[in-house]
Amino acid sequence: MPDFIYKGKVYYNPVQFVMEMIGGTWKAPILWRLRNEVKRYGELRKDIPHISDKMLTTQLRQLEADGLISRKVYAVVPPKTEYALTVKGKRLMVIIEQIREYGLELIEEEKKNNEIK
Amino acid sequence: MPDFIYKGKVYYNPVQFVMEMIGGTWKAPILWRLRNEVKRYGELRKDIPHISDKMLTTQLRQLEADGLISRKVYAVVPPKTEYALTVKGKRLMVIIEQIREYGLELIEEEKKNNEIK
DNA sequence: ACTAATACTCACCTAAAGGTATGTATTATA
């Protein structure tokens, strides 16, 4: 697998390429909330604990730039913006779901280990 | 899903928990090389393009601390150390393989898009 | 004139990730 350039950045392998798209603290949580619903900015903000405006906005912009979500702005006051998964984004759901299940298993196992101690 | 604490750090959801274990530039490449072989430090070093000693060592240590790989040191000169996947680490292979396939698809699609332009 | 909504934007800071370059311990062998 040779190196691959996307948007001016060099990626060493396909896994790294995908990880940058869904990695970090906030991208998976955002994608996950959109898995079967269109959501407004404010809804995402309320649904995702701990996230700040700055983080929500920057991550949404990046997800959009990578073609994983779509953004629809309504010209009303107060503003209204709807975010939804694209086809490309929907394909990620299988992966995220699998990561999530593995994570839940690990957490369960950790709990058991801690009880024994 | 409530917050979860592991090794003094707070995780907001199971996906984030797993992402920290396999995320970053180097962890997936390392795990991938060990998928069906035990490997020595020097072999990993040569097999993974662009990686430095510092990065290889720190990432190996973290993977070991998270119980994803095992480390076996032979008391010989010059030194010899073997790294292998644990059962916990092997379970990750399904996920990494899926991420890899999705990545390969995306890269293919990118190439096509660039040709058209 | 003032406030309420909503979806941002900006300035500033800290911490973590990652890169570069160099050094080290040990023993067999030339």
Added chain:
DNA sequence: TATAATACATACCTTTAGGTGAGTATTAGT
């Protein structure tokens, strides 16, 4: 006495991720 092998360690630096807190534009309603 010098060198080769191997698996690290260490110091230093730059870049990126992420957090905090405050401000903004627009219009309807009081």
